[in-house]
Amino acid sequence: MRIGIASLSHESNTFVSFTTGLSEFQILRGPEIVEHYRATFHEVGGFVAGADEYGYEIVPLFSADATPSGTVRAEAYTALVDELLDTIRAALPLDGLLLGLHGAMVAEGFPHADGETTRRVRGLVGPDFPLFVTHDYHGNVPPQLVEDASALIIYKTCPHIDQRERGLQAAELLTRVLRGGAQPIAGIAKPELVYNIAFHNTSGGPMKRVMDAAIELERQPGILAASVAAGYQYADVPWMGPSIVVVADGEPALAQREAQRLADLMWSTRADLLPRIPRAAEAVALAMTSEESPVSLFELGDNIGGGSAGDATIILEELLRQEASDWVVALYDPEAAAVCAAAGIGAEATLPVGGKVDDQHGPTLTVTGRVRALHDGRFIETERRHGGKREWDQGLTAVLATGGGLLLLDSLRTPPMSLNQLRSAGILPEQQRIFVAKGAVAPRAAYEPVSARIIEVDTAGATSISRPPRAYRRARQGLYEWSHQAR
Numbered sequence: 001m002r003i004g005i006a007s008l009s010h011e012s013n014t015f016v017s018f019t020t021g022l023s024e025f026q027i028l029r030g031p032e033i034v035e036h037y038r039a040t041f042h043e044v045g046g047f048v049a050g051a052d053e054y055g056y057e058i059v060p061l062f063s064a065d066a067t068p069s070g071t072v073r074a075e076a077y078t079a080l081v082d083e084l085l086d087t088i089r090a091a092l093p094l095d096g097l098l099l100g101l102h103g104a105m106v107a108e109g110f111p112h113a114d115g116e117t118t119r120r121v122r123g124l125v126g127p128d129f130p131l132f133v134t135h136d137y138h139g140n141v142p143p144q145l146v147e148d149a150s151a152l153i154i155y156k157t158c159p160h161i162d163q164r165e166r167g168l169q170a171a172e173l174l175t176r177v178l179r180g181g182a183q184p185i186a187g188i189a190k191p192e193l194v195y196n197i198a199f200h201n202t203s204g205g206p207m208k209r210v211m212d213a214a215i216e217l218e219r220q221p222g223i224l225a226a227s228v229a230a231g232y233q234y235a236d237v238p239w240m241g242p243s244i245v246v247v248a249d250g251e252p253a254l255a256q257r258e259a260q261r262l263a264d265l266m267w268s269t270r271a272d273l274l275p276r277i278p279r280a281a282e283a284v285a286l287a288m289t290s291e292e293s294p295v296s297l298f299e300l301g302d303n304i305g306g307g308s309a310g311d312a313t314i315i316l317e318e319l320l321r322q323e324a325s326d327w328v329v330a331l332y333d334p335e336a337a338a339v340c341a342a343a344g345i346g347a348e349a350t351l352p353v354g355g356k357v358d359d360q361h362g363p364t365l366t367v368t369g370r371v372r373a374l375h376d377g378r379f380i381e382t383e384r385r386h387g388g389k390r391e392w393d394q395g396l397t398a399v400l401a402t403g404g405g406l407l408l409l410d411s412l413r414t415p416p417m418s419l420n421q422l423r424s425a426g427i428l429p430e431q432q433r434i435f436v437a438k439g440a441v442a443p444r445a446a447y448e449p450v451s452a453r454i455i456e457v458d459t460a461g462a463t464s465i466s467r468p469p470r471a472y473r474r475a476r477q478g479l480y481e482w483s484h485q486a487r
């Protein structure tokens with residue numbers, strides 16, 4: 001069995017002030033894909049591992065991935081999809097294809113770019129070809145994609161720590177189909193909700209009830225896969241919101257009925273989905289008076305893994321104003337990192353930091369401090385963390401000791417998925433009292449083990465959880481939360 005493996009992944013935030021170009025994608029071709037992903041916890045690592053597990057030959061084709069950010073520019077999307085299609089065409093005949101797509105890619109002209117990609121791949125390979133697609137839990141799934149894919153498999157955890165297993169699940173299902181053991185047919189249901197990211201944790205709260213039901217359903221005879229996508233509220237697109245996708249064995253009515261049953265279960269949790277979360281002043285005060293430490297403050301409005309700027313100063317400003325101590329804040333600020341590098345280790349510097357990317361993320365603050373460390377920004381994460389990524393690069397990085405805390409200034413937007421982001425720059429997490437992590441749920445995999453307490457903070461920004469419904473133009477109107485909160 002010759003199985004093609006490919007991925008094209010981007011989470012596109014339509015509310016940020018910048019777009020995403022081709023140069024921001026890390027593109028891998030052929031054997032590079034196997035080399036890069038083999039040892040990771042990413043779904044492509046699962047596609048690779050499936051070769052030994054299920055006895056197929058891997059044909060590595062194409063992979064492209066970029067840090068979440070703004071809408072993908074038209075020419076970038078065209079170039080990426082054209083290369084994907086050209087590579088598949090050149091590799092034919094194949095027995096099947098494992099295709100990792102994020103599910104929340106927005107390209108200029110294609111609000112559901114992953115749906116468009118799947119449509120084009122299906123057009124190339126023909127109607128009966130086994131085309132198995134995986135998605136991030138934050139996908140906004142259009143019904144058309146579920147028709148075009150032979151099966152869609154979605155991560156079951158947030159933070160995403162089961163990506164490799166989902167890659168393996170897709171691989172297993174594909175090989176069963178090829179060996180004549182299954183006939184996948186999918187149903188999709190979309191509850192009319194905004195499933196706010198504040199409730200995306202799959203280990204507790206309302207989502208756990210829904211996910212547990214999906215896991216239970218997947219064990220039932222006749223069901224090949226049962227997935228729940230929470231959706232991605234930072235893409236203003238027609239099918240924004242949660243999705244239930246059930247794949248049954250040859251029984252379309254069963255797939256649709258079970259998808260609807262889980263959608264009804266999700267709908268029944270709606271009263272628990274209205275966020276009540278402290279703002280920065282209150283959250284910082286809570287952290288400072290907490291008897292247990294360290295406390296991690298999750299800055300929801302500047303969720304870098306959700307495409308935000310990474311240089312918000314809203315919580316930092318409060319830490320300075322309330323004279324907190326032993327805190328760590330990481331800011332994306334290449335200019336400030338360069339100023340510190342020029343000053344050198346041990347030097348005192350006064351410089352403007354943060355709030356530079358746009359005007360949504362708090363003011364630029366002027367701080368004075370001592371340059372404590374400089375680093376090239378590369379680090380490795382070997383543990384199972386959100387996103388499954390192993391090799392990281394946050395660019396030139398400086399640590400400035402200022403105002404009772406430590407400011408890590410990096411040069412590439414880096415979501416807080418690994419504590420090695422701090423350790424590599426000489427910051428020992430065990431010795432801190434307050435962390436600020438710019439994320440919603442994803443940083444939990446890294447920060448929960450070292451935090452006595454996590455406090456989510458409702459801040460302004462490109463990933464604000466309190467965006468008013470009038471800010472949406474293309475999403476379906478009347479979704480629950482919007483219809484039940486006066487704003």
Ligand SMILES: [Zn+2]
Binds near residue numbers: 137138160
């Ligand atoms: Zn995600």
